[in-house]
Amino acid sequence: MSAREDIIALQARMGESIVGQERMIERLLLGLLADGHLLVEGLPGLAKTRAIKSLARHLDARLSRIQFTPDLLPADITGSDIYISDGGKGEFRFQSGPIFANLILADEVNRAPAKVQAALLEAMEERQVTVGGHTHRLEPLFLVMATQNPIEQEGTYALPEAQMDRFLMHVSVGYPEASAEADIIRLARTEEAAQKVGAAAQSTESKLSPAAIFAAREAIQDITVSTPVERYIVTLVQATRDPARFDDDLKRWIQIGASPRGSIGLDKVARAIAWLRNRDHVTPEDVQAVVHDVFRHRLILSYEAHASGMTADAVIDRLLQRVAVA
Incomplete structure (x- = not known):
């Protein structure tokens, strides 16, 4: 199969165990294809953890789950140097973390x-960790999917803007449709029954090799971005930095606009979704399809915007209305 057929098949297999969250599955795959990290925000029980577990189950890749708590230490993530005594001689050896x-x-x-x-x-950012003055490289295939709960803010620490900017996309996950809810109930019954009879055996399907992901990334590099579409991407980013040129309301709502990582990210994800939709070029519709996920966490809204109940998504909607397609 071609790289695209491999990814489409992977998307379909993930969809069999995750009902009603097709958009989140697509965004997770887009992050993987664009070689970026995802911040996924949604209420508990919306299959965020299930999604990345499903990806790891069908992809020949190792998954680590890190539960972030207030008493977590950096070494709990990166690992640390451990003193080992062997044959009367002692030395420090690095024990890698999750x-x-x-x-x-x-x-x-x-x-x-x-x-x-x-x-x-x-x-x-660096795809490496530094412990005890030594740098250790991470795996070539490396994706961080961070989750956060939008309503429970007690005992939390606001993520620094510099770290937020490192996430390629900020994916917002909502409730499934009523029809999907019924399918979720049926799927839960089926899984529960399988566990009771001991039928929850490991899948015998072959896992997708990381080589298929790397092949897909190479193909995405060849996706054409025309000058007008490139100009459209740049204008969208510039409109967040100088909103007064486009709309008085945008001027009042946006305090700080997207950084150059926003334009780079928008280009990368637009090319990835164009490739996934079997096109060899990016259209303005591809840009519009992913701009909310790329800009959502990069816009800092003003006090006036928050006071009037404006959200980042609503501001981006207004942005799309005011910026003409090239």
Whole structure:
């Protein structure tokens, strides 16, 4: 099969065990294809953890789950040097932590203090960790999916803007439709019955090799971005930085706009979704399909926007209305 057929098949297999969250599955795959990290925000029980576990089950990749808590230490993520005595001689040896995996689930990432966030930030940005003055490289296939609960803010630490900017996308997960809810109930019954009879055996399906992901990334590099579409991406980013040129309301709502990582991310994810939709070029519709996920966490709204109940998504909607397609 081609790289695209492999990814489509992977998406279908994940969809068999995750009902009603097709968009989240697509965003998770887009992050994998675009070689970026995801911040996934949603209420408990919306299959966030299940999604990345499903990805690890069908992909030949190792998953580490890190539960972030206020007493977590950087060494709990990165690992540390351990003193080992052997044959009368002692030495320090590095014992790797859970960050040394392919897929990282950073569960409730905003519950850990600043030092832990700094350790995760180095891993996300540099693809390495530094312990005891020595640098250790992470796996070539490396994705962090961090989750946070939008309503429980007691005992949490706001993520620094610098770390937020390192996430390629901020994915918002909502409730499933009523029809999907019924399917979820049926799926839960089936899984419960299988566990009772001991039928929950490991899947015999062959796992997708990481080589297929790397092949897909190479193919995405060849996706064409025309000059008008490139200009559209740049104008969208510029409109967040100088909103007064486009709309008085945007001027009042946006305090700080997207950084250059926003334009780079929008280009990468637009190319990935165009490839996934079997096109060899990016259209304005591809840009519009992913701009909310790429900009949502990069816009800092003003006090006036928060006071009037404006959300980042509503501001981005207004942005799309005011910026003409090139």
